[in-house]
Amino acid sequence: MKYLIAGLGNIGPEYAFTRHNIGFMVLDRLAAQNDFKFSFEKLAFVAEWKHKGRQFYFIKPTTFMNLSGKAIRYYMDQYKIPKENLLVIVDELQLPFGTLRIKPKGSHGGHNGLRNIEEILGTAEYPRLRFGIGNNFPRGRQVDYVLKPFSKEEMSEIQIFLDTAGDMVISFCTLGIQYAMNNYNQ
Template structure:
């Protein structure tokens, strides 16, 4: 059976709920809710499992700090013997406007600490879905921005992209990265 690992990046703890840096967690939570599955506290993270048309899918919300996310990703790839081509990492991105998103088959970490640590441990050759959180912060205030909570207004802008993120996970598992990029990237431009 083909296996897939879908990773949402974020920080564990109620103080980080609904923060911009936890957008990856939010997409996985929406997917889990739509699939009627729950996360369990396991090694290096919270894990939920499901099957999509005969393909086994593991959802992972790393419980490591964001800048050590690679430890969780590498562990679960190895533990479940999942090919790196079947890994999708979902992260927040200040370079994209709120509600925009970009799906890529590989590439640099774009200055994101979580993606940077994953890259250090497994290289650049994995798919990533970057969710735009905007960058309306003053110089030197990036940390406060990414760790700040979304307003209700911002959630109205973000929610459709979270729902598309759920569709993108399904498409990635069923159709692969290339078809999914062609189908969804045009929808992610704001």
């Protein structure tokens, strides 16, 4: 069984710990805990890991958030991954900070990264792990909010949520999405 795990974000040090980069942060935490490394490849930073008889392919697209679908489509084709074995990790404004939800499908909900994936794949029926970043911003300041670093208070709590998100990724691939939803959705 092969799986493609795509953590969404933007490349560059100015985006490193911003809310929009939570997908990258989840994959970086998984890599640190499980001793695999990312290397720069076509359209993404890529890592591979075998665990419990499963082949994991991780990507952090270098296409920037709004063109994430291009890298995802490329690696789905490259590794011959069916859409039900794709998991996209994305920030979610509509969930309170630290709330985690895994779903088998859904709408883009105004998220430009998900919108692009939906356009390129031709469907919204692919699994996603939504990581709540809250929505504590004045009207019309959404872009500023998602591109700002997490607050000191959020950073002091974030490791536990990153660990849980990593557990959700592994559960999705080894035990299935229904198990992950039943045991982790808050």
